[in-house]
Amino acid sequence: MTRTAKAFAPGRINLIGEHVDYNGGTVLPAPLAIGVTAELSARSDTMIAIASDGYDALDVRHLGDEAAGGWSDPVVGALRAARELGLIESGANVDITALLPQGAGLSSSAALIIAVLRAARALAPERAAAQVSDLDLAIAARQVENNFMGVPCGIMDQMAVALGQPGYAMALDTATLGYRMVPLPQTHDFVAIHSGLTRQLADGRYGARKAECDAAKRYFATENLCALDPAVIASAQLAEAPRKRALHCVNEQARTLDAIAALETGDIARLGARMDESHASLRDLFEVSLEPIDALVESAREHGAIGARLTGGGFGGCVVACVESGHRADWLSRLLRDHPDARFIAAIGGQNKPGQKKPGL
Ligand code: GAF
Secondary structure (H helix, E strand, C coil): CCCEEEEEEEEEEEEECCCCCCCEECCCEEEEEEEEEEEEEEECCCCEEEEEECCCCCEECCCCCCCCCCHHHHHHHHHHHHHHHCCCCCEEEEEEEECCCCCCCCCHHHHHHHHHHHHHHHHCCCCHHHHHCHHHHHHHHHHHHHHHCCCCCCHHHHHHHHHHHCCCEEEEEECCCCCEEEEEECCCCEEECCCCCCCCCCCCCHHHHHHHHHHHHHCCCCHEEEEEEHHHHHHCCHHHHHHHHHHHHHHHHHHHHHHHHHHHHHHHHHHHHHHHHHHHHHHHHCCCCCCHHHHHHHHHHHCCCCCEEEECCCCCCCEEEEEEHHHHEEEHHHHHHCCCCCCEEEEECHHHHCCCCCCCC
């Protein structure tokens, strides 16, 4: 009988710390309950047969294939990585169930890669599987995106997807990969709302921002833009774009550290203020927002969110809003009434904590 293994990997929202994970900074992502499930069965040849309901497609590839620029690249890349990690020797039949929208800024690509890697690990002989930790999977998944798919992303998404825990945000120092789990508040939810605008990390705009940050790194001779002194950036003889990106990084780092402290001490108003400032900086200094997203964020606040911002890479996708749990349903219906193109995707924290008994039950 052919052995099969099934594994799940969640999407994530990032509460704060945007575009700093490839610039030496700290981020605060949290896993969602929705994500991607991969079912794998080993084949004796080197073919990869991929079926996917969520992406509504079938594809046949080869383990030796290079990236083709299509939806199945993450699967091929993940299986090539699984072979390098000693988890598989040949091809596989792969069945993907994806409940995560693509191009929404919720790490659908990292979730797909990690789900396939986890399934490959579950299928592997015990001795081989024991050699591969969740951290190894996160690092391998980033390499798949960077080196196989050609997406120059940082490490936040893969770490959050591979190591995140339901009910917690992950305060992650992307320079050292040190992290600690910070419980989400019982009183508030973080809600992901899709703006209705889809974007792709591979479309060049993310890469352009990365290149501008690299120019700033070269100018200041540092790998860590987040540790620079803002006064030094302000007085630098640097082109406007790299200067603005570097300034965003320094300020975002300070905001993120303050937001983590606020979350840890239950100061939700302060956390919300940092989220608002983060959005303004993504709009004005990092320039990855779009007018309809600014309007959605603005409206989320007007309807009572404690804080709201773009989440993920930008140029479309989702906003995350922090809302009092008891007011969420009402807040959501008013927001969606004003923004017919927007839609609710997921909420975490407060009353949604897995395993948490509802009051009165
Ligand atoms: C995308 C990338 F994949 C992440 O690495 C990160 O840079 C994020 O955009 C922006 O913070 O999700």
